[in-house]
Amino acid sequence: MATRIHPLLILMTIVVYIFLIGPLIIIFGASVSDTTFLAFPPQGLTLHWFENIWEISAFRRTIVTSFQVALLGTAMALLIGIPAAYALNRHRIQLPGWLSTLFVLPILIPEIVIGFSLLRSINVGLGVPVFFALLIGHTLLVLPYVIRVISASLASFDFSIEEAAISLGSRPVKTFFTIVLPNVRSGILAAFILAFITSINDVSVSLFLTGPGISTLPIQILAHVEQFFDPTIASVSVLLMMLTIIVMIIVERTLGLTAVTK
């Protein structure tokens, strides 16, 4: 429909988008500045600060930990989330009403409260090692996203296909793996990506679940900023943004980016 938009609204939209993208460009500029403090526009160009990331062992360690936690936490969330989403969609009538409420609790309860409570109960109370407490925290963090995205995918799945397969002699468990899962493949991929990126960027849950030698990248960034105000952080940020770009390209190639807004 050809609606004319008021020029002032268009101007405002341009300003909003400059506001959204500008700061990220500034980070990029700051990451290649050859000054020892954060500066934009960069004075001279250098990639020194990217090398510096690898020279600081805390960054090396936390990058590895972050990836481990994100991958394992997401995998665990998928492992328990896919059956739960399937049950919610397939047997909604038989299931008690509180169950779907239960699954949104991790979103409802503030993340920082979850992190603090896990520290008190699991880490200090039960003596569970920090890494496992961190893993549990991240699994909880991403579980609602996994259940929601896969539920949305299952909602458009025609369960009579599954019944057709069973009527043709396929056993229910086999049917789930050969008929249901392949048809919600894109939902699972979307859930994985969303969960992974949420986990990698998380601060609030991880905040309390770190200990000697174990920390995540975002927490390490916060710690580093308190002591040094050099462009290393800008270059770490650029690496994280590149990760985002890679993820967006994967999403675009496999699902189409419109999937993200749903």
Add this chain to the structure above:
Amino acid sequence: MLSTPATLAISLFLIIPVAATISVTFSEPEGLFVPYSAFFDSAFQRTVLWRTFEVAAIATVVSVVFGLLTAYVVSRCPPWMKSVLIVLAVFPLLTGVVVRSFAWLIILGRNGILNNFLQWIGAIERPLSMLYTQTSVIVALIYIFVPLMILVLIGVLENIPDDLLQASSSLGASPTATFFQVVLPLAVPGLIVGAVLVFTASFTSYATPHLLGGSRQMMMGTFLHQRAMTSFDWVSASTVAAIMVVVIVTTVLVMTRLARRLNPMAS
């Protein structure tokens, strides 16, 4: 039961620990509500709570206004431009909160871009201290949540049938009149949902007030961390946690009920 593992995980690692945290605040030997009266007796702690409300509310209102207007323009754009604008909103959204808060550290710092720029045009002589103010936290929170609001509201606006907008203009309503009399009332339920998202996330944020507010602009999130990890006063920290849970759960319940009541398209 297929949902058992997820149910167990949430019960064991979420409900029980959070319940334990809250129950600690009611288990003080001196009396049932002692931690809470201690919290509200302290002028500093009341300020922290009030500041958190204020910052979250302002960030929410500004994000809603700009998010709505931007989403309206984006949803009226030709398809190719719409995809570009959606991608440009998704990108910051998928970039972490730490990175995006950090950007404002570079911008607002004493030697930051804004100070340099203002000095260069001669508006100021000496750098202003813009960091560690309430405004710096609010600006960064708006920056973080506007993309979310834009994406939520594009979805809401696209759900309004084109026919209604055409009916409105065929009855003589100008685009502005259509916006205020048709689009806005129909977007209200979605606006409330988006506003709740932004408010709760701002209210419980940690990284942004930590980086841009510091200890001078303590908010509930940073205060909880300070109580637990610097003062090691876990009862006080648990009290802060319990107050956060109450505020968030109440806000979500009240507002989603309101959104449902205001949804004319439900029937």
Add this chain to the structure above:
Amino acid sequence: MTLPLSIDQITAHYGTTKVLEDLSLTVGDGELVSLLGASGCGKTTTLRLVAGFLQPTSGAIRLGDKDLTRLPAHGRDIGLVFQNYALFPHLSVKNNVAFGLKQRKLASGERDKRALEMLDRVGLAHLADRLPGELSGGQKQRVALARALVIEPPLLMFDEPLSNLDAKLRVDMRVEIRQLQRANGTTALYVTHDQEEAFSISDRVAIMNSGRIMQLDTPETLYQRPANKFVAHFVGFENLIDLQVTARDGEMVHAQTHDGGKITLSQERLGAIPDAFVLATRPDGLVVTNDASATGLPATLGMRTYLGRAYQYQCQTGAGQLIANGSLATPFESGAQVTLVPNPDQCAILQPE
């Protein structure tokens, strides 16, 4: 006040696809003209162009003396009734009807008064304070009609207004629409894919196909004297037989198909018949007989289906597969050798294309 609508040589594109080509149409003052055709024929596009939701590539649209072509939709002053009603879900029935009056800056008292009067005319005054979600389909469409009429537009347009209603209600509503339109004397453009609906409601009907008007005429003329094969087929002349005149005997014309099937027709009934022509007949227009002396097309009967009032036969002839209806009294078995004799009441003469 009501005005004639004239659409003058409109061409329109969706992207690079041409959807309307050089279309011209005039709707007289107070007249109701329907655009009839299958989906994709351009009827809805035409309506949207007039409404101002689409811009033509070339051509002009006028209402009376006013050129609408470059006017924004909200400045056109056209009452529009949508297929899915398009009632504002957040406004009461009364406020839906008053919406257009509000845009015309009427005082709220006057708005309510006129809205209620109009609701009374469509028999829904008692539902004025309900929300649209609480109404049935028929009630919704009455509200939509009231909303379009209350602004007293010089032109009313309907976009398949009845296709979401059930069959019985459809018939009632189309009578109601016609009465209201007549009573107000409003010029109206009506889009539908339902032939019965178009013929029953309209002064004239434009049958459209691939972005063009194939024929614009009164329903009677369209039904009896289609101008071309497309329209003939559209209004139920399922058999199109190419013929060549072999002899003329006063008003009687003898003609034959390319394979020698003979037919005799009277010009008294069918009008002047050119030397080469197409005979269009409905299934009822071919009488099935086993009288060997009859002049007609020899045919072998194929499958027989029961229609209730007649039997229908698939007939194999030298002029191709034809469809004929035979009486229930004398059923024929499939495989029977018969003669098909045209009944001039159910026939039309077309120019070959």
